[in-house]
Amino acid sequence: MLPEEKARIKIDDKLNRAGWYVVDRGEYVPQTTSAIREALTQGNKESDYLLFIDNKAIAVLEAKRADNPLGEDVGSQAENYARTPLSWYGLWENGFIPLVYLSNGEKILFKNLLSGEDEYTEIDSMHTPKEMLRLIKRSSEYGALPKLEKQSLRDCQYNAEINFEKSIKNGKKKNLAVLATGSGKTYLACLASYLLICEGGDIGRSAIWNFDFEMRIQNHLHRLRGYIPDICQKYYYYLMWLYKDKGMIDGRGIGLQGFSSKRVHELVVPLPPLAEQKRIAETLEKVLGALM
Numbered sequence: 001m002l003p004e005e006k007a008r009i010k011i012d013d014k015l016n017r018a019g020w021y022v023v024d025r026g027e028y029v030p031q032t033t034s035a036i037r038e039a040l041t042q043g044n045k046e047s048d049y050l051l052f053i054d055n056k057a058i059a060v061l062e063a064k065r066a067d068n069p070l071g072e073d074v075g076s077q078a079e080n081y082a083r084t085p086l087s088w089y090g091l092w093e094n095g096f097i098p099l100v101y102l103s104n105g106e107k108i109l110f111k112n113l114l115s116g117e118d119e120y121t122e123i124d125s126m127h128t129p130k131e132m133l134r135l136i137k138r139s140s141e142y143g144a145l146p147k148l149e150k151q152s153l154r155d156c157q158y159n160a161e162i163n164f165e166k167s168i169k170n171g172k173k174k175n176l177a178v179l180a181t182g183s184g185k186t187y188l189a190c191l192a193s194y195l196l197i198c199e200g201g202d203i204g205r206s207a208i209w210n211f212d213f214e215m216r217i218q219n220h221l222h223r224l225r226g227y228i229p230d231i232c233q234k235y236y237y238y239l240m241w242l243y244k245d246k247g248m249i250d251g252r253g254i255g256l257q258g259f260s261s262k263r264v265h266e267l268v269v270p271l272p273p274l275a276e277q278k279r280i281a282e283t284l285e286k287v288l289g290a291l292m
Helices: 003-017 072-083 129-135 155-169 185-191 233-245 261-266 274-291
Strands: 021-024 034-041 045-053 056-063 099-103 108-112 121-123 194-198 206-209 221-224
Touching: 003 021, 003 045, 003 056, 003 099, 045 072, 045 129, 056 072, 056 129, 072 099, 072 108, 194 233, 206 233, 221 261, 233 274
Parallel strands: 021 034, 056 099
Antiparallel strands: 034 045, 045 056, 099 108, 108 121, 194 206, 194 221
């Protein structure tokens, strides 16, 4: 295996961990958060990776072997790809791709072409689809849903969730999942939901949205969804309730205080086995139901 191929394996893993589907250019599926290998740019040149959200190119990633220092020449190469997309590509910005990444598998350098900064910044991990949209000050109702990892999901659950995501991305707000008795429909419903957390006002107040009616999410709400299937939303709903009650979630800033996305990412939360998460959530439901 060539040194650059070894680096690509590590880069693919970093992209997957950030919620990106890594695919060859002939395997791209529309309306997915995809990193396309060897994507074409003008002059029949190939970018190592082009990243798409909502069928629009948002980032270029240039890959090099581990011993490459990722100098100015690599940055110039990547930025040339960013400024020469094919004319028929969907784009988030007029005429160019705004975000540029360089990686040798060991480190990642990043530049936002919208910022006017000349220097690249080293980052610890690849940005998620949602983080990239935030960097360019854009949003997408469902286009930034991260890659769903199958892991412990049954085939029927995984396929139902994938088809559900396709459906809501196509604008269908109401969906029906038909699965056999005992196949995990309740678990699927929990998977297809968001945990909403207030950023301002009643900071830390939480709710679960199950897509059972159309809704617009205001930008002072954090919308959380697990990157792995072994997550019970109700368990984390009650955990946020506890954190808020104990003062572990509070506002920062001068004047109007807020609970930033950075602080959400910094929260340390316990992850017991899924069965234990469900047991805790069900017990709390019963106890609180008896009190009310």
